[in-house]
Amino acid sequence: MTIAQFALEMGCNEAIGSKVMLSWYFYEVFIPYRMAYLTKATIIRYKSCFRKDIALRFGDYELGDIPHVQIQTWINHMTYAKAKRCITTLKATHETLLQHAGIANTVNAAIHGHSELSSVGYKHYLVPGEGTVTPASQAMGALIYKELA
Numbered sequence: 001m002t003i004a005q006f007a008l009e010m011g012c013n014e015a016i017g018s019k020v021m022l023s024w025y026f027y028e029v030f031i032p033y034r035m036a037y038l039t040k041a042t043i044i045r046y047k048s049c050f051r052k053d054i055a056l057r058f059g060d061y062e063l064g065d066i067p068h069v070q071i072q073t074w075i076n077h078m079t080y081a082k083a084k085r086c087i088t089t090l091k092a093t094h095e096t097l098l099q100h101a102g103i104a105n106t107v108n109a110a111i112h113g114h115s116e117l118s119s120v121g122y123k124h125y126l127v128p129g130e131g132t133v134t135p136a137s138q139a140m141g142a143l144i145y146k147e148l149a
Helices: 003-011 022-035 040-058 068-076 080-100 105-111 133-148
Strands: none
Touching (some): 022 080, 068 080
């Protein structure tokens, strides 16, 4: 499934209308999908973090409409442990979204730090100001170019 097909499918869903909100996606797609292979404890941890922190701030946002700057500002006001839990939950949700959208596994793995390009992942949220965004963007560009070639 391509991103366009996924967007069309999600936009045509009568249950959600023309917009896919993060909360809907998390509970209706992400949790059921991940329940098939994650432990009960991990699912409980994801749900707890989402309910207590993420949904309060970003639950009513459309998928794709959550600006990096707002995530960074939100994370900056948390303890490191709490920020790491929230980013892990967002990262897992985003990874599942890309899987469903048909993004190549090599690109998805690199985006989420599951490859040799681990600096491409979400580490820059937890260590702002270290200049990791530009190298991460360049690494992703190289990977996507290689994937399309």
